[in-house]
Amino acid sequence: MKLLVIGAGNMGLTYAESMSKSTLLGSKRLKIYDTDPNKIAALKKENHFEVYTDLKDCLPSADIVFIAVKPYHSATLFENMIPYIHQEHIVVSLMAGVNIQTIQDSLGIKKVVRTMPNLPAKVGKGVTSYTASKEVSKVELMSIRHFLDTTGTSIHVQTEKFIDASTGISGSGPAYVFYFMQSMLEAALKMGFSEYDSKVLVSNTFEGAIELFSQSDLSPEGWISRVASKGGTTQAAIDSMDDNNVKQLIQDAAYAAFDRAVELGKDS
Ligand SMILES: NC(=O)C1=CN([C@@H]2O[C@H](COP(=O)(O)OP(=O)(O)OC[C@H]3O[C@@H](n4cnc5c(N)ncnc54)[C@H](O)[C@@H]3O)[C@@H](O)[C@H]2O)C=CC1
Numbered sequence: 001m002k003l004l005v006i007g008a009g010n011m012g013l014t015y016a017e018s019m020s021k022s023t024l025l026g027s028k029r030l031k032i033y034d035t036d037p038n039k040i041a042a043l044k045k046e047n048h049f050e051v052y053t054d055l056k057d058c059l060p061s062a063d064i065v066f067i068a069v070k071p072y073h074s075a076t077l078f079e080n081m082i083p084y085i086h087q088e089h090i091v092v093s094l095m096a097g098v099n100i101q102t103i104q105d106s107l108g109i110k111k112v113v114r115t116m117p118n119l120p121a122k123v124g125k126g127v128t129s130y131t132a133s134k135e136v137s138k139v140e141l142m143s144i145r146h147f148l149d150t151t152g153t154s155i156h157v158q159t160e161k162f163i164d165a166s167t168g169i170s171g172s173g174p175a176y177v178f179y180f181m182q183s184m185l186e187a188a189l190k191m192g193f194s195e196y197d198s199k200v201l202v203s204n205t206f207e208g209a210i211e212l213f214s215q216s217d218l219s220p221e222g223w224i225s226r227v228a229s230k231g232g233t234t235q236a237a238i239d240s241m242d243d244n245n246v247k248q249l250i251q252d253a254a255y256a257a258f259d260r261a262v263e264l265g266k267d268s
C-alpha cells in the first residue's frame with residue numbers, strides 16, 4: 001500500500017511519522033509532499049520519507065492520500081491535484097471544517113474519509129474521529145483506521161456533524177487543557193514559586209489527576225469529592241469557579257470551536 005501525506009506541518013508530519021512504522025506499508029517508504037522549501041530541505045536531510053516537491057511525481061501512484069494543509073490552503077491544493085487524481089484514490093482529510101462534499105466536488109472523486117485528529121498524536125496519545133463517504137468500502141475503511149490508530153486511538157462517527165463536534169472537544173481540546181495549565185502556572189509564579197518549581201507542581205498535578213481518572217471508573221465529579229473536604233481549601237476553589245460560571249464558560253468555548261468548524265465548512 002502506498003501512502004502520500006500532503007502538508008508536512010504539525011499534523012501531517014506527526015501522522016507521517018506514526019504511519020511510516022505500519023507493517024501495511026511493507027518495504028515501501030511513505031511519500032510526503034509540501035510546498036515550503038525549508039520544510040522540504042529539512043525532510044530530505046532526515047531521509048526518513050520519500051520527499052516530493054511536485055504532485056505529478058507522487059500523486060498518481062499513491063493509494064491513500066492524507067491531506068493536512070490549513071483549510072484556507074485547500075482550494076489551491078485541490079486545483080493543483082486535479083490533473084493527477086483518479087477514481088481509485090482514497091482521500092483522507094485531516095482538515096477542520098472542509099466537508100466531504102466539497103472535497104468530492106473539488107477533486108471529482110468519490111472516496112473520501114474526513115477525520116478530526118488531535119495534537120497528542122505526536123506522543124502516540126492522539127484521538128481521531130472519522131467518517132467516510134459511502135463509496136469507501138468496509139475493507140478500505142479498516143485499513144484507514146489501522147493507519148489512524150498508529151497515532152493513538154480512533155472513533156468512527158456516523159455523520160460529519162460529529163466531526164465538527166469533536167473538533168470542539170478533542171481537536172481543539174488540548175489547547176483548553178494548556179490554557180488551564182497556563183493559568184495554574186501563572187498563579188504559582190504569583191505565589192512566589194520559581195519557574196522550575198511551578199512547572200513541576202503544575203505538570204505533576206495534571207499528570208497525576210489524569211492517571212487517577214484513567215485507572216478508575218470514578219467520574220471527574222467523583223474525584224473532586226475525594227479531594228475536597230467540607231469547608232476546606234478545595235471547596236473554596238470549586239465554589240469560586242462555580243460562582244464565576246467556569247463550567248458554562250468552558251462549554252461555551254467548546255461550542256465556539258464546534259460552530260467555527262461548521263462555519264469553515266460553509267466557507268470552503
Ligand atoms: N494543529 C492541530 O492541533 C490540529 C490541526 N488540524 C488540522 O490539520 C491541518 C494542518 O494543521 P497544522 O499541521 O497545524 O498546520 P501547519 O501549518 O503546521 O502545516 C501545514 C503544512 O501544509 C503546507 N502547505 C500549505 N499549502 C500547501 C500546498 N498547497 N501543498 C502542500 N503543502 C502545503 C505548509 O507548508 C505546512 O507545512 C489543518 O487543516 C487543521 O485544521 C486538526 C486537528 C488538530
Ligand SMILES: O=C(O)[C@@H]1CCC=N1
Nearest residue numbers: 095096167171172173
Ligand atoms: O484550530 C484549528 O482550526 C485546528 C483544528 C482543531 C485544532 N486545530
